[in-house]
Each structure stands twice: as structure tokens, then as C-alpha cells.
Amino acid sequence: MSTITTEELSATTLLRFATAGSVDDGKSTLVGRLLHDSKSVLTDQLEAVERASASRGQEAPDLALLTDGLRAEREQGITIDVAYRYFATPRRRFILADTPGHVQYTRNMVTGASTAELTVILVDARNGVVEQTRRHAAIAALLRVPHVVLAVNKMDLVGYEEKVFAAIAEEFTAYATELGVPEVTAIPISALVGDNVVDPSSHMDWYGGPTVLEHLETVPVSHDLSHCHARLPVQYVIRPQSADHPDYRGYAGQIAAGSFRVGEQVTVLPSGRSTKISGIDLLGEPVDVAWTTQSVTLLLEDDIDISRGDLIVPSKDAPPTTQDIEATVCHVADAPLTVGHRVLLKHGTRTVKAIVKDIPSRLTLDDLSLHPHPGQLVANDIGRVKIRTAEPLPVDSYADSRRTGSFILIDPNDGTTLTAGMVGESFAAPEPVKDESEDDGWDF
Incomplete structure (x- = not known):
């Protein structure tokens, strides 16, 4: 060999x-x-x-x-x-x-x-x-x-x-x-x-x-994502660990796309608070710049309330936050996904409650036609869904970022993965549908 x-x-x-x-x-x-x-x-x-x-x-x-x-x-x-x-x-x-x-x-x-x-x-x-x-x-x-x-x-x-x-x-x-x-x-x-x-x-x-x-x-492949929208989903907050650094507070995670550098103005989402990067630690050593796929800890100038699930982005390139998400999904669970289904939506490191408000269409694989308002998606179906989340989420289009433009839906009862979703993706644009659903009593 x-x-x-x-x-x-x-x-x-x-x-x-x-x-x-x-x-x-x-x-x-x-x-x-x-x-x-x-x-x-x-x-x-x-x-x-x-x-x-x-x-x-x-x-x-x-x-x-x-x-x-x-x-x-x-x-x-x-x-x-x-x-x-x-x-x-x-x-x-x-x-x-x-x-x-x-x-x-x-x-x-x-x-x-x-x-x-x-x-x-x-x-x-x-x-x-x-x-x-x-x-x-x-x-x-x-x-x-x-x-x-x-x-x-x-x-x-x-x-x-x-x-x-x-x-x-x-x-x-x-x-x-x-x-x-x-x-x-x-x-x-x-x-x-x-x-x-x-x-x-x-x-x-x-x-x-x-x-x-x-x-x-x-085959040509490129791992250069430095030109993409910079995104850091916070995985862990590192607090003071020794008497030598009593004021140390860092925000750790893997950079999903783009790059960050010391002195850059950043915004924390979904709160919208802004500050500057005062330092970047990589493998325990300070660096001036860090980029996609590196696991780093960001140090910020101001004391902002940040926790796991928040997203740190450049202030000049912040994605919109929304509670209404429309996406194309592939349903992977044996149990069907139905209109009114209460689920957990996991986006990056954040998990929030959500409800399926509508299923506008299901893709027919034979001729790529759209079956309007199927009412549900069963295992292996591909379709469009409209989802309302309990909290605002900063989401990108999947076309812009495979990492921050994707999510999964989870069954809150047993943790089963129900659906894999791609924000904004569509094979064809279905005609807009008037929402005639009755108020279901949810306060979001």
C-alpha cells in the first residue's frame, strides 16, 4: 500500500x-x-x-x-x-x-x-x-x-x-x-x-x-468563504477562570462564514446591540483576524447580555430578524407534518418554539409540478412551508449561506428531527395564498 x-x-x-x-x-x-x-x-x-x-x-x-x-x-x-x-x-x-x-x-x-x-x-x-x-x-x-x-x-x-x-x-x-x-x-x-x-x-x-x-x-472546489456574510453563532460564554483575568468574558463559537477582525464594529442578534471587537482568541492565543470554520473566542468592548444561540455579525452587514419564515423543506420523519403543527425550530445554536402556519405546496417529482395546499407533508416529501416562531430569528437566504440559511424542525415531545429546511429556496414560485386560518390562540 x-x-x-x-x-x-x-x-x-x-x-x-x-x-x-x-x-x-x-x-x-x-x-x-x-x-x-x-x-x-x-x-x-x-x-x-x-x-x-x-x-x-x-x-x-x-x-x-x-x-x-x-x-x-x-x-x-x-x-x-x-x-x-x-x-x-x-x-x-x-x-x-x-x-x-x-x-x-x-x-x-x-x-x-x-x-x-x-x-x-x-x-x-x-x-x-x-x-x-x-x-x-x-x-x-x-x-x-x-x-x-x-x-x-x-x-x-x-x-x-x-x-x-x-x-x-x-x-x-x-x-x-x-x-x-x-x-x-x-x-x-x-x-x-x-x-x-x-x-x-x-x-x-x-x-x-x-x-x-x-x-x-x-473538479474545482473552493473553500474560500471570506467573501460571504460574516456570521458567528455563539455556542458558549466563557467567564473569568483565574485571578489573573478576573474581567475575562469571551463569546466562543465556530465562524460559519466570512471573517472577523479586531476593532470591527459588530451587532449581536436578535437584541440588536452593537459594540466593537476588542480581541480574538484562537487556540488560546490572540490573533488580529479569524475566518470561516475557525473556532474562536471574541472579546467585546462593551458588556452586553449575550448567551448561547445569539448571532454576532458585522454591523454593516446584519441580516434581518423575523418571526415569519418561508422555506422549502424535505420532511424526514415517519409522522406527517401538518398545518398547525407545534414544533421546535433549531437555527444555528438557537432553538425556539414555532408553529407551522401553512403548507402552500408539495413538489411532484415526476414532472416538477406543484401540488397546492396538500395539508400535510409525509416522509420524504419536498414542499413549501410558512412558519411562525415565538422569538425573532436572524436568518439568511439559503442561497447566500448554507449554514445560516438552514434549519431543522424538531418534535418537542421526543426530540425527533421532523424536517430539514432551506430559507427562501423554491423550485417555482407558487401564487400567493390568502391566509384564512382562524386565530389559534398562540400569542406569537
């Missing part, structure tokens, strides 16, 4: 990507093949897979077992939970999320793709584009994943026919374009055999594009 030096790793970029597709399309096999052929599997891991495969009567190692780690997954031969894997090549480092294909576990695909810069959507060449393919494409579009790879798998079972691949690629690309997906790269593969996964296929000389790994290594 080849090794990569620390110097090589420090010079490479990081790509977060997720796999998605219907049951038995071969996602776990693709990931296993990717790890195996890129020599990213340790010897003892491969030996364990070989033993497990032999015990099931298989002659060749089942590479899907490299990611299907739960006992139920191995017994059923399906992926249930999101399996995260970390590997690297001399050209790039990777964090991949192998997500379930079964419709019951679509919620996990939302989890896996929420931080991805690229999504690999697999299609069985024998079946073509199916409903779950369209659902995964819609979720990728909703989550604004900038790059989508269509991997047409099991080409060996259709005789490596170019026309089969071309028809599937054309249908999927047209559908994804309607959804607003900015880029689709179609690649014909056989994950079981290894065609076009890491090494080019000798069976498909009609294809002149990149292999899956080559595309993953070369």
Missing part, C-alpha cells in the same frame, strides 16, 4: 462528497472499489472483508462490506446508516458519505449531502432513471450541491452499450437542469468489475471522459 507524506497532504485540497441512488444500484460497491483500487484500504480491513465474504459463500471479496459496517446492513445487504470514510490520494483529500438508497432512509441522504461539494448519484443501467433518482437529484438541487456526477453503473450487464448510457445521461441531465443543478458529469461504470472507477475501462472505448476518481481529483 502506497503512503502519502505529511508534506503531500498539506499541499492537497479537501473534497467532501456523498453517494446516493436507489437500493442495489451499487453505491457501497462503488465506494469499496474506489477505496480498494486507490489503495486506501488497510491490509487487515481487506482480510476481514475477504473472511466475511467467504463465510457468505462468495468467491470474490464483497467490497460493499468496506462501508456497510452495521450488522443489520450486512445481513440485509443494504445500507441503512450514513457511512463516512476518509481517504487521500497525492492530488486531494476526501471525506465521503455513503448514504442509503432505500426510500425509508432518504432522510440520511439529506444528512450526508448537507455539507457536500459534490454528489455522486448512481443509476442501474438496466433500470434507468427511477423515482428515487429524481428525489436524490431534487435534494441535491435543494441543498445547492455545486457538482453532480451521474454514475451509470452495471454497464457490464447491458453489454457496455453506448446508447443505453447516452439515453440515461440525456434524461437525467434534462431533469437536473430543470431543477437548477449547475453541473452534471455523466460517467459509465461497472463498480463490481472496476470499469471507469479508478482505472479507464477497456470495454468502453467509445467513452473519452474521466474516471470517477479522476473527476473527484480534478
Whole structure:
């Protein structure tokens, strides 16, 4: 197994990507093949897979077992939970999320793709584009994943026919374009055999594009969020901890976007109080500037009442605060989401009470039409909702920030995640609907 030096790793970029597709399309096999052929599997891991495969009567190692780690997954031969894997090549480092294909576990695909810069959507060449393919494409579009790879798998079972691949690629690309997906790269593969996964296929000389790994290594990604709206959700208030610093009070959190610097005028939301940054601590050391993804502690000139859940932003670039949120959501719970549903809304580090005031529409995946006023959303539905919160929240549009433009709805009774929401996102603008709901007695 080849090794990569620390110097090589420090010079490479990081790509977060997720796999998605219907049951038995071969996602776990693709990931296993990717790890195996890129020599990213340790010897003892491969030996364990070989033993497990032999015990099931298989002659060749089942590479899907490299990611299907739960006992139920191995017994059923399906992926249930999101399996995260970390590997690297001399050209790039990777964090991949192998997500379930079964419709019951679509919620996990939302989890896996929420931080991805690229999504690999697999299609069985024998079946073509199916409903779950369209659902995964819609979720990728909703989550604004900038790059989508269509991997047409099991080409060996259709005789490596170019026309089969071309028809599937054309249908999927047209559908994804309607959804607003900015880029689709179609690649014909056989994950079981290894065609076009890491090494080019000798069976498909009609294809002149990149292999899956080559595309993953070369697709342009940018982690430069310094131009975005600067946002720091407060996670923890650090109070005086020693006699040497009796007046120390810092506000700690991970910068969601943008950058902060000492001397900058900032506003604390939702209170709207303003002050200046007097200092920034990073890993216990003072710095003049800090930027996206760094976990820092901000020190402020004035003594302002700040607690977990507040948002610190530049005064010149503060988002509006509102109690009325309209968003597109993917409902992930088994219990339906209904008009009048009382929920908890978690936005950043803040959780508030809320009520679902209206469900204007539900997306029909077949033709991307909107079904008006469905009354409820059931598991895996994508639709528009209007929500009223008990307290004002500073929210960005999801188009501006994937971090501060997103939220989840939680069942207040048992803590179950109900819905993942994207503020302001919409496939089409439904006509305005007059609110004829009666006063429900809530005082917000």
C-alpha cells in the first residue's frame, strides 16, 4: 500500500462528497472499489472483508462490506446508516458519505449531502432513471450541491452499450437542469468489475471522459468563504477562570462564514446591540483576524447580555430578524407534518418554539409540478412551508449561506428531527395564498 507524506497532504485540497441512488444500484460497491483500487484500504480491513465474504459463500471479496459496517446492513445487504470514510490520494483529500438508497432512509441522504461539494448519484443501467433518482437529484438541487456526477453503473450487464448510457445521461441531465443543478458529469461504470472507477475501462472505448476518481481529483472546489456574510453563532460564554483575568468574558463559537477582525464594529442578534471587537482568541492565543470554520473566542468592548444561540455579525452587514419564515423543506420523519403543527425550530445554536402556519405546496417529482395546499407533508416529501416562531430569528437566504440559511424542525415531545429546511429556496414560485386560518390562540 502506497503512503502519502505529511508534506503531500498539506499541499492537497479537501473534497467532501456523498453517494446516493436507489437500493442495489451499487453505491457501497462503488465506494469499496474506489477505496480498494486507490489503495486506501488497510491490509487487515481487506482480510476481514475477504473472511466475511467467504463465510457468505462468495468467491470474490464483497467490497460493499468496506462501508456497510452495521450488522443489520450486512445481513440485509443494504445500507441503512450514513457511512463516512476518509481517504487521500497525492492530488486531494476526501471525506465521503455513503448514504442509503432505500426510500425509508432518504432522510440520511439529506444528512450526508448537507455539507457536500459534490454528489455522486448512481443509476442501474438496466433500470434507468427511477423515482428515487429524481428525489436524490431534487435534494441535491435543494441543498445547492455545486457538482453532480451521474454514475451509470452495471454497464457490464447491458453489454457496455453506448446508447443505453447516452439515453440515461440525456434524461437525467434534462431533469437536473430543470431543477437548477449547475453541473452534471455523466460517467459509465461497472463498480463490481472496476470499469471507469479508478482505472479507464477497456470495454468502453467509445467513452473519452474521466474516471470517477479522476473527476473527484480534478473538479474545482473552493473553500474560500471570506467573501460571504460574516456570521458567528455563539455556542458558549466563557467567564473569568483565574485571578489573573478576573474581567475575562469571551463569546466562543465556530465562524460559519466570512471573517472577523479586531476593532470591527459588530451587532449581536436578535437584541440588536452593537459594540466593537476588542480581541480574538484562537487556540488560546490572540490573533488580529479569524475566518470561516475557525473556532474562536471574541472579546467585546462593551458588556452586553449575550448567551448561547445569539448571532454576532458585522454591523454593516446584519441580516434581518423575523418571526415569519418561508422555506422549502424535505420532511424526514415517519409522522406527517401538518398545518398547525407545534414544533421546535433549531437555527444555528438557537432553538425556539414555532408553529407551522401553512403548507402552500408539495413538489411532484415526476414532472416538477406543484401540488397546492396538500395539508400535510409525509416522509420524504419536498414542499413549501410558512412558519411562525415565538422569538425573532436572524436568518439568511439559503442561497447566500448554507449554514445560516438552514434549519431543522424538531418534535418537542421526543426530540425527533421532523424536517430539514432551506430559507427562501423554491423550485417555482407558487401564487400567493390568502391566509384564512382562524386565530389559534398562540400569542406569537
